[in-house]
Amino acid sequence: MHSGGIWGFILRRTLLGLLVLAVVSVLVFAATQALPGDPARAILGRSATPESLAALRAKLHLDQPVLQQYWNWVTGLLHGDLGNSLANQEPVSTYLKPLIINSGFLVLLSGIISIPLAIAIGVWAAVRRDKAFDVGSSLITLLLAALPEFVVGVVLVVLFATVVVQWLPAVTQVPPGGKPWDDLKGMILPVATLVIAVTPYVARIMRASMIEVLESDYVEMARLKGLRENTVILRHALPNALGPTFQVIAINLAYLAGGVIVVEYVFNFPGIGGALVGGVTNRDLPVVQALAMLVATVYVVLNLIADIATILVTPRMRTTL
Amino acid sequence: GSGSSSSSGTTAAAGTPKRGGNFRLAVTGGGAKDIMDGQSIITKPDQARLMTAFETLLVYDTNYILQPHLAEEVTQNKPDQWTIKLKKGIEFSNGKTLTSDDVVYSLQRILNPKLGLFGTSGFASLKPSGIKKLNSTTVQLNLSYADAGIGEQLGQYYNGIVPEGYAAFPAPQHGTGGYILKNFTPGQQSVHTRNPNYWQSGKPYFDQVTITDFADPDAQVNALQAGQADAMTDLPFSNVPVIKGHAGLSVLVSKTGGWLPLCMAIDLTPFTDNRVREAFRLMVDRPQMVQQVLSGYGTVANDLYSPFDPAYNHSLPQRVQDIEKAKSLLKQAGQDGMTVDLHTTNGAAGMVESANVFATQAQAAGVTINVHNDPNYYGDLYLKLAFSVDFWGTRNYLPQVANGSIPGAPYNETHWPPKSGPGSNFLDLYHQALTQVDEQKRIPIIHEMQALEYNYGGYIIPFFNDLVDAYSSKVAGFEPSKGTLNLTSFGNGYTTIWFT
Amino acid sequence: MTVQTTPSIVVEGLRIEVAGTGIDVVDDVNLAINPGEVVGLVGESGSGKTTVGLAMLGHARRGVEIVAGSVCIDGTDVLQLSEAERRPLRGRVVSYVPQDPAAALNPALRIGTQLREVLEAHEFGNNDGDRRDRVAEMMREVALPDDAGYLRRYPHELSGGQQQRVGLAMAFACRPRLIVLDEPTTGLDVTTQAHVLGTVRELAEAHQVAALYVSHDLAVVSTLAQRVAVLYAGRLVEVGDSAELFANAAHPYTRRLVGAIPRLAGSRELVGIPGRAPSPGSRPPGCAFAPRCRFAESACTAALPDLRALDAGHKVRCIRAETVLANPMPFAGEAEAIVPPRGEGILQVEELSAGYRGLTVLHQINLTLAPTECLALVGESGSGKTTLARSIAGLHRERVGRVLLDGTELAELARHRPREARRRLQYIFQNPYGSLNPRRTIDQIVRQPLEVFGIGGKEADQRVDEMLDRVSLSADYAGRYPDQLSGGERQRVAIARALVCQPDVLICDEVTSALDVSVQAAIVELLGALQRDLGLAMLFVTHNLPLVRSIAQRVAVMSDGRIVELGAVDQVLMDPSDDYTRRLLADTPSLEAVQS
Amino acid sequence: MSVVSDVAITPEPESVTSTRRSGSVLRDALSLWRTRIGLVLVVVLVAIASFGPYVAPHSPTAFVGPPFSSPSANARLGADYLGQDVLSRFLWGGRGILAMAALATAFGLVFGSLVGLLAAYSRNWLDDVLMRAMDVILAFPQIMLALVAIATVGPKAWLIVLAVGLTTLPRVARVTRGAAQPIVERDFVGAAEALGVPRYRILGRELLPNIMSPLMVELSLRLTYSIGLIAGLAFLGFATSTNGPNWGTMINQNRIAIQTEPWGVVLPVLAIALLTVGTGLVGDGISRAAAGIDRGRPSE
């Protein structure tokens, strides 16, 4: 019955997610439609002639009614066909694939580093509540959490790449066909920036939730049962504290997907950030649409995972589903 | 006359050239619209790319004097006839020898209006039928009317010689140049490997050339400083002190005829009234422009281009700022206290800055200028704007007119000349000038044309900007040039530079 | 009752302060408990029971610290040990059963795991096999199934009673010498409570475990403890055999406490204790009870009386104990004759069924409430009392059947009922801590109904003052916020809010169950008086059977959403016809047991 | 049901056991040094931003020397990328950002809390609809939504405010809903309903006052992010004017010369950092003071 509950829940959530994505797709399409300027002209640029414009419009189905265009687009999406980039006639998928890999790796690396780090900091701060570590860490996280990531990025470049010392590359170069992990040195600063952007917030939430749990009767009880302190913390406190944090983690990972935009700009990192800015300015609708849908999907999936994870660590919810 | 095949010497200090290495060039201004075409460019990285593989019959040397290159000699035997004689034993990178067929094909391709190539307008006097192959190394051009400008056209970097049957990327790119395209991702990077059977012995020196697009100058400079790039184009003037102070980095300052005009479309309000155009020309404080925009790296201009042209009209009085006159002119035109949008983009160093500085200067005359920095400038808005900023490289007067100041010119931002009134005879004068073979007779005509543009034209040309590039001191062979392209025409196709 | 010579635990001069501040939470606590003996620790909320209880394990909650005294268990002083040295003792030598079992079991761990880990932590038993057997054994001892399936359950899959028994099993797991039970039955209905109490008694005797039973409910303690220690404002005021204590308590406070306990037999007024127990920091010099004491004289406030022995095993902290003993215990005589219900029903409930998300919890309820009568609705937790009350008050969505006020049917939701109906029928909630908006002053809260019913200006002011006065809250309360009031005071405010618009029908849902005995008595006193004076018809919901006597004329007994018995109070309580009612009565702890 | 003691001895804000009224929360917050420091920072920077223009030695667009010329008597902190006075531009550059951030935050907070309250109070389909709608907005990173919006209409001030405000809305809504849900379950709401108090009154008088503290925390948090976001957009080149003085744009325009003339970058970076840190500190102070709100109360 429990598992059934879980599956039912997952199903419901997935459907809801799909619903959200459907609405998102409509919005995305509407928004991109609203972009001023004629994509056809944007492509042809200097060499535009009336004939070539007309021809291109037809080629891009820009002459069809909007609903028709939306339908084409959505059905395309479902078949994994993202259309062709208006800027350079190649398929959006081939154009974005390497960029997505790059950004994906960047985000993933940042996530893998920051999340456990944040949890560790949060837990330890809660355990050493009001001790030096707690006060120190909470202050530092507080300050860092407040800083916009482009500020962090610029400062890091100044410190480690140009002015103060020149240990690290100031810009990340991923040669086409190359993979970001070929040049890990170049990843350090962007990753560091994102880590600094994400860790503090998660750490603070983790601390709060951990403190809440540590104050709970059952943790006090666990101590009164004479359990060893680390058993108390790892077995009794941590699992209960993690639950509420998952949502936050998910949201922050999703946030990373947005954070990369600025960070990639600072480090000239070849990723979806640049592609988005470029796509937006070049009126490259298919690219913008694809990226928007991609990011939205990431968000939805992450939240779904977070929900499930929360359920898994909170037995009570399984039954009250 | 004939000249040495090497268009640029090598600085003594640099010592003897060495082989090897991967030359990494950092360029801004590129984007997803990057192309590779032996006879056309859209963005600056395209220029850098074109130079890797394609060469022209003639080239401008560092003093902006034409020298033979692929051609042994190019001569105008009659007002309406030119003859091109090719050097022997030149091969394309795919091993095919360069013959007149290739020259014929190249010229015909340039003339093809459908391709919307750069060079087309410059050859207005040449019809495809006029291109005659005399033998395997000689081609004769029979013009539909006399044209003295053909030689200069053949020296424009974008009129490269391509093999017969050539097509732009993604088709294979084989030129007579020093490098072969290995891979190319628009908006990001292109890699070029050494052409083993390049016709100039010993050259080129690099094993590989890598051209990388950069989003902004800042990242570019960072890359150079962090040793991730060996050279960069268009070092922001403000950065010159930084780089100069930086051990291991050098600055290459070339006094060129390059210019960043403020373009007023003479047929669009409010610039249909020449009093307004005049007023705007008088609002500019040119020395201040040079100071603020170029940090002094430039020379004050007089609303005229092609300073190196023997026919440049030095007699016209230097325009200076005159706010009072400007005000009264605007009052007469009923435009006092007007507001105008000025469109610009990060196309070339200084474009945004000069717009902003002009906006500030205009305040004095009670004119409000709203500066729009539109990244999509060249996509949507270009040539349709009333008031905009653009950039041009060194070029002599007639070829430049062909490019920007006559109907049908590809980049006529000012929509010059007017249909009626003063200046409406500009086109006739242009044709007279072209047909006039005698230099001495041609100059007065050109002076008249320049006077018209000076008084009624749509260009505000505050200065000629120096080209300022930066490169790692590991690279030798660069030297200042008056030419159009950065980094001494990208190390003349990356054949005259090497790693020490 | 066997008093052994060697007490297994001796507490001396225990003093616990609010950390940092010199404010004492408890002070000068001396106690001795023999093996197999159950000692009751009684006191109002905030008197320091839990604090003392935890001190037995050498533990102090965050914010409080043990500053003086000794807690010797078989000779070793727990307080002298380091935290590391205490760990092995906890759960092994002395164990703790918490106040709220639901909160004290880890929601993320299976109960089996939580039981087993105690044994593992103390290397009890040689191998997992032993421990598994021991766990099973414990489960049996607390009368819970011991099969693996049950052990794999999570706490939330158990009922409150079962959770509490798991707690007990855990506490007894390592056969400790002392076990501290902190109100282990609050929140449990009488039946479950009876079971749990039974279990405790048996285990304590069977394993010769000394037990400290903390509670604020004298009646409960009386059924369990051989000796009782009364805690007031952080100090022991009286210690003695329970029978002795309840028969003739020597301390005025104890007396008032006993007096405040409702009895099943003999209908009688309840007498609450005026005033409220002082909280740490605000405790008066001398005897802390003096301000509420009618025996008090100047000497009482001069110096703190010390705990002196009256006779063997009976100690009291009162200089006037003799005088007190001279007076009879305050069992007030018969209450004045209950007004017979006049006229026919003012409120009728017909065929009312209600449920939650399709699950029906009320089945065809029929009730009639006559004007000026008080009908008590009793039944154990979960029987549907609140649901019924809320349905009548128009706060419950899923219901069928009819609710009529003076013959006119009322809409399901209050919002859709006519203003007049809303005015005439008022509702008082179970929990005074939840039913007052913490962001509004008492005045605003009491005034709210008047605003809704369009009464303003002078009249409103006057009515509010009048009402506050009626519930004996001085005028200066008007400006306060709920969190500046005690539970009893809050409930008074709630009553004021309900009565300020002069209703005809009043519905009270366990209005006293969240309060201490003494306070509860006072509230019931007040409600009774008001009901008589204002001629209210009242539906009084409670799970406290004895209380019924003190206030109601008729009583309806509810079980599983059905009314199983309905009749006059005496008749139902004296000779119940329904055996559910009988069981209920049997399980109800009461003082009679001890006294007779 | 256990009974909470009536006293609220508070050795440490996070263990407050009794409900705090927003007023007292603010008072408590102010007694924390972090709040004080934060407040000082905010006040100072707001002062700079709002009064700076009056004390600026030059017009923000006046030329005081060659680009990136070093500090001189005329230009105390040197000149920027166009030879304009860094100090003056710094003094001018806060206004826009601050005003826009404030407006955006206000927008998001007002409508966000409204949505949140409605959702929490109407425990039915409306709740779902509203929250799903929020999800849709949340599905886009703030910066992305802002970018697309700006691309459609151009970097107009009102648009930036709207875009940022819109992306703030759902985040506030979530918090509000979360905070309001337990309140809705409380009996005093039931009491009001039983009396037939109109819905809007219940939202405004019963619920809203009880979520003030989380809202105040949210306010400072969102303000922090809005400032960062708007400055970030300017940094990406999406400012209302290409040469108008603006801390975000300044960083971008002058970071090229950070090594020779750092002031042009250091000042705005510092300003933004201190401002966001300030608002952050205040927010943290409030949340600490408000922590334990609605905790320790018997849940029935």
Ligand SMILES: Nc1ncnc2c1ncn2[C@@H]1O[C@H](COP(=O)(O)OP(=O)(O)OP(=O)(O)O)[C@@H](O)[C@H]1O
């Ligand atoms: N952490 C703390 N900080 C400050 N005062 C506290 C703390 N814990 C308890 N107190 C105070 O100590 C007194 C005793 O608390 P305690 O919980 O022991 O009373 P209790 O008799 O157990 O009450 P209840 O019957 O409600 O459980 C109370 O007045 C309470 O306000």
Ligand SMILES: Nc1ncnc2c1ncn2[C@@H]1O[C@H](COP(=O)(O)OP(=O)(O)OP(=O)(O)O)[C@@H](O)[C@H]1O
């Ligand atoms: N919100 C709810 N959702 C689902 N079931 C509920 C809900 N509230 C009560 N119930 C169920 O309805 C039944 C009656 O509950 P109700 O609160 O009326 O009992 P009660 O007699 O008031 O209990 P108590 O004495 O503990 O207050 C119980 O079985 C309970 O589990």
Ligand SMILES: [Mg+2]
């Ligand atoms: Mg207690």
Ligand SMILES: [Mg+2]
């Ligand atoms: Mg109930």
